[in-house]
Amino acid sequence: MSDVSPVCKRLKQARILNGLSQKQLGIYAGIDEFSASARMNQYETGKHVPDFLTLKRIATVLGYPVAYFYAEDEDLALMIKCFSKLSKHRRDKLFKIITR
DSSP states (O other): OOSSOHHHHHHHHHHHHTTOOHHHHHHHTTOOTTTHHHHHHHHHHTSSOOOHHHHHHHHHHHTOOHHHHHOOSHHHHHHHHHHHTSOHHHHHHHHHHHTO
16 A cells, blocks of 8 residues: 555546646636646645645536545545446435445
């Protein structure tokens, strides 16, 4: 297990999948346009980790749940991402299956 936060890796992956530059993502998440690129770069390289509220704004822009960025396990991250996209009805059905 790595001591590096999973946030940096997941953040970069999600940003690229959304077709955004670091600067664009930072600006859309409410970071000052003159520091947006540098701050996002620091988050993606693991030099700094965004605080929860900043990560929440970034996650909203990217369309991902915040928990996705903290998941250490790849399968768990994928499950969180997929689960967040399910309708209430499908979530209820899934809960019935996994809690038997």
